[in-house]
Amino acid sequence: MELPPIVQSFVLHFGEMGSRWGINRTVGQIYALLYVSSEPLCADQIVEKLGISRSNVSMSLRELQGWNLVVLKHLPDDRRDFFTTPDDIWQILRTLAEERKKREIDPTMTVLREILMQSPTGEAERYAQDRMADMYGLIEQLTNWYDDVKQLETDRLATLLALGAKVTRLLETKDRIVSFGRGRHSGKKDGESA
């Protein structure tokens, strides 16, 4: 592997973390390399920089394309494919969230839906189904929130993030204003500060 030390640490780390993130070492390394490269790279350049086989690079790039995490570029008068990652890191985040949801959550929701359609035959099944319904409900709340928030433009999303838990204070303010306008007070207590 022939890389500047800074880049090398980053690439090796992504390789090691790969398994925790649901991708394999090579895929992680290639992604890291593309992410920190200012110019798009072709497969043979990746082979050279990472010291892995051509076929492994080919398969890993295919997998990254499956995740929509890489962008193809072409140079004039050059048949080779060149690869980069999107410049906009928020876009990368959105893609990652979408793809992980697709792989890690959607299949479970499908299975839960199927199971919840069946009628339980005994007490144990009834209890199990109730628990699964709880799980289904919670995930549904989370994914509804996600579907809602993912539509936001980046700067609004950033505002929302920066606000964090303070939003609840805002909510209380609104409650007060609204109930004042309606001539009555909400029952909520209101003691929190900074």
Add this chain to the structure above:
Amino acid sequence: MELPPIVQSFVLHFGEMGSRWGINRTVGQIYALLYVSSEPLCADQIVEKLGISRSNVSMSLRELQGWNLVVLKHLPDDRRDFFTTPDDIWQILRTLAEERKKREIDPTMTVLREILMQSPTGEAERYAQDRMADMYGLIEQLTNWYDDVKQLETDRLATLLALGAKVTRLLETKDRIVSFGRGRHSGKKDGESA
């Protein structure tokens, strides 16, 4: 495996999904089984229900304890450990978020911090470091938000979720009120509706 069909589908699904979720098949199956069981189970009961070796159960339970995903219970006059999952599914969600952050994000932030402390020696390194700084900054925003909202009580968190992107409309309302109070108008356009 001797289980009601509904429970069996659920358990097998969790086993299959395990690899995508960063746990192995057995760990996934055991967790699923405990989650849908109304009573705590001891290791031998798990062996029997899932048809796997005693030692595998022991190691997998240990791993689940490492994730803080199981609760130990004891019966009077019985030395055996019995295991369950917490009843409160929001608590499970919090634990899961915390542990995944610890395993999937924190190590990367440590590596990024270390790399960003070094001085780049050339143009390529400089570019790479800038990209890493972008990544660091984004993850920092996300984790700050997370640290903030994880403090919320469950019902407030649920309110926040239900609100979703509508929060931005609330923000605009507040902007209007505040700027009205200060005797001037914000520059933001305001055309969005339901």
Add this chain to the structure above:
DNA sequence: TCGAAGTTTCAGTAATTTCTGAAATTTCAA
């Protein structure tokens, strides 16, 4: 202290996943 019940450890094996090199396929200019 003994021994029975329960649990964990660990070396070896099984299963799975990743990676490679060689062969096959695609693409495109001449």
Add this chain to the structure above:
DNA sequence: TTGAAATTTCAGAAATTACTGAAACTTCGA
């Protein structure tokens, strides 16, 4: 068409991860 460049496929090898059974350990009552 032909063939050179680029890419993909895939069977098997290599590496990694998961699982088991046997032995070791722990706990606690008698």
